[in-house]
Amino acid sequence: MTDLRDLYQEVILDHNKSPHNYREMTDATRMALGYNPLCGDKMKLYAKIEGDRIADVTFQGSGCAISKASASIMTDAIKGKTLAEAEALYGKFHDLLTGPPDVKADGAGLGKLAVFSGVREFPARVKCATLAWHTLQTVLKNTQDVAKTE
């Protein structure tokens, strides 16, 4: 049986309590709103894009522990990355969340994002973990030269 600790890992609880990059960005070049109508969670994602690089990224909003920690760890992970690298990371993260629940998730190449490997065993919570990433998609799609993953 799945343990709740698989979902609520220490790292996730820590980020929920003290999220990183949780602030408004006054000089953002792009901003997008994320909304999960299922639970009413709202998120604002700010980004400063310089060339093809994400120079800075922050967020604000209300959400559950999973969505908040996901946004927090995501912003850490994509800061300084190119848009294409962020896209690629999203693809890997998505696979991590939606893979078959009976197969142990492979967090290779995901770094800290691998802590969300337990989410696939809680299908009702996958959307919480992807809210920040879907919002990021909107931010990235602001330009025509960004590749689509799906």
Place this chain on the structure above:
Amino acid sequence: MSAVTKAAPEAHASAYDVERVRAEFPILSRSVYGKPLVYLDNANTTQKPRVVIDAVRRYYEEENANIHRGTHWLSEKATEAYEGGREKVARFLGATSPKEIVFTRGTTEAINLVAAGFAREYLQAGDEILITGLEHHSNIVPWQLACERTGAKLVVVPITDEGEVPVDEFEKRLTPRTKLAAVSHVSNALGTVNPVKTFIALAHARKVPVLVDGAQAAPHLPLDVVDLGCDFYAISGHKMYGPTGIGALYGTEAWLEKLPPYQGGGDMISSVTFEKTTYNVLPWKFEAGTANIAGGIGFGVAADWLSGVGLAAVAAHEHDLLLHGTRQLSMVPGLTIVGRAKEKAGVISFVLENVHPHDIGTILDREGIAIRTGHHCAQPVMDRFGLPATARASFGLYNTRAEVDALVNALAKVRKVFG
């Protein structure tokens, strides 16, 4: 008088045998994640007693045929059973005649039926529809659609910090422009019981018809639509221990005669030529297409069964759970109950400091406890309290004090996970 009064002879909470009631629900003996199921999501949908499940199965196994059109034996049997369901629902609500019961897919469709008819025949630019700040989306959006179509305006009675709709605030907003008032009997998000009888009297004094959204009241309180005096009353079968996909609109004969048909099709007509169609009589004028026959049959059986248990006894039992739950939950550190109306049904909406309701829901689920978390299809209520969401425990006639205690104990585990 209604079957409700007949079937509830002076029942008291003490005489109420909850274990006997529970034994009638097959699903209540199952476990979830290895824990006994504690089902506290009854405002969302209720579980089904064996008699309802059997009635639906029996129809498909023994009487399945289309209704109102066959000359064969099965069709007669099916028609009898379906129309029998309508009579049972009519009796349950205290309606004067089964003609006043229109079967719908549920409360939502019942409200849409009235709103669409009003928009077509009775609403003009500048008219007003009065609702309250407690409404479920299903008693907001149909009226917004009607307003968009006609230029009428939606007027909302604000609610208090306790989650009540003050009578004077309601009265103040009844104006010469008010064409209809639509109010919930019981709030799904907070459990508030509205003084609908008073609202109806005030509205009728100004010749304003009233629709009552009774989805959350019908399974929990003794009901008599004639005594209430409402013009329309909307209910859902699945919240009353009946099947999903079936509900009813009660409307006074006078109003149902006046309202135009909702949908066109088979069964709702008397005669059709390409030049002119004559509509069927009540209630079939509003029932186009092949009906949810099994649903209507199951709904009737559920209504009878519920009357048999006795709504007065059910209300007393659930009130005891509400008091016990309110007392116990108030002692959980960091927990705030949202909605503290004096008159409440068995609904407790709450938030826990520093823990999002969604996380509460997941942790309780692993303890076998089913509650609802989110905005409960009542976003304006959430906005009123400045919350994105709440956790909600809602009681049914089979819940016990021990189950409420299981909820309270599981919340301690939530606290532990979140430190």
